[in-house]
């Protein structure tokens with residue numbers, strides 16, 4: 001059964017699920033340990049001659065954005081940002097078939113409000129740092145990239161996707177019974193326009209590469225084995241533009257969107273915590289996790 005079809009089953013399943021109290025974790029059916037490994041989740045290769053860094057996301061199995069992952073990602077990004085020799089960043093995945101599965105659902109399920117708040121702050125931080133980066137940022141999307149994975153790609157300046165029809169990309173939050181926050185929505189609308197975003201977000205659309213190219217969600221498709229060379233070629237074109245002019249232009253385009261979150265950060269965290277700890281939302285997340293597990297059997 002496809003995930004999309006499986007998700008439809010969530011609704012009928014949810015009536016069968018046991019109830020549990022607000023903020024109280026239901027029985028743990030899922031491995032909560034998967035992302036606690038101490039091996040680095042990000043590998044950065046920096047070439048001082050070209051001034052370009054490649055960030056490889058390597059957090060098995062699907063580069064989900066856990067608190068640990070996001071913390072490591074932001075530290076890596078900050079180091080590159082502070083290095084005046086680094087002018088460009090390519091983000092890609094070392095995991096087969098997946099760029100990033102988006103936010104780690106286990107970080108949102110059965111967790112205390114305090115922990116959920118800490119997690120959301122890290123998600124905000126990742127977006128603020130990447131969307132506001134002075135560097136040229138290119139997403140080399142070599143696998144599926146739903147929800148938060150799509151956000152991460154949208155936050156870059158340019159997106160190249162592997163032309164593999166089984167890969168999908170999109171903000172599919174509504175399929176999980178959750179709502180894409182306003183700054184996810186703003187980032188997508190800034191890229192593909194209001195109408196496409198309105199429809200995609202309501203329907204939780206996941207696009208295959210050609211559809212994604214058609215709506216402007218990605219800028220270029222290439223065979224998977226050429227994704228890094230294509231990203232490097234595009235980077236060379238962008239590097240030819242004087243940094244200060246490009247950076248001021250980027251900031252002019254993105255600042256109003258960034259300011260909107262910056263001036264509402266605490267309220268946004270509170271909003272997220274209130275929303276995600278609701279019984280009904282926890283129930284949807286649980287059903288979704290069960291579907292992801294059952295997909296294999």
Ligand SMILES: CCCCC/C=C\C/C=C\C=C\CC(=O)SCCNC(=O)CCNC(=O)[C@H](O)C(C)(C)COP(=O)(O)OP(=O)(O)OC[C@H]1O[C@@H](n2cnc3c(N)ncnc32)[C@H](O)[C@@H]1OP(=O)(O)O
Nearest residue numbers: 064101102103104105106144146147148179181272275292
């Ligand atoms: C009104 C006020 C609004 C305020 C705002 C409030 C709330 C907003 C809240 C949240 C916003 C969230 C955005 C998100 O990013 S939610 C995450 C959405 N992600 C998904 O839906 C992706 C789900 N995964 C997949 O579709 C597939 O896994 C994928 C296509 C990525 C890969 O498929 P593949 O077949 O290769 O791998 P699987 O067998 O499915 O998975 C392997 C393994 O990984 C686990 N897993 C997958 N995705 C996640 C995830 N996102 N988080 C945690 N774990 C994940 C999966 O369960 C398998 O585990 P295991 O069986 O090996 O243990």
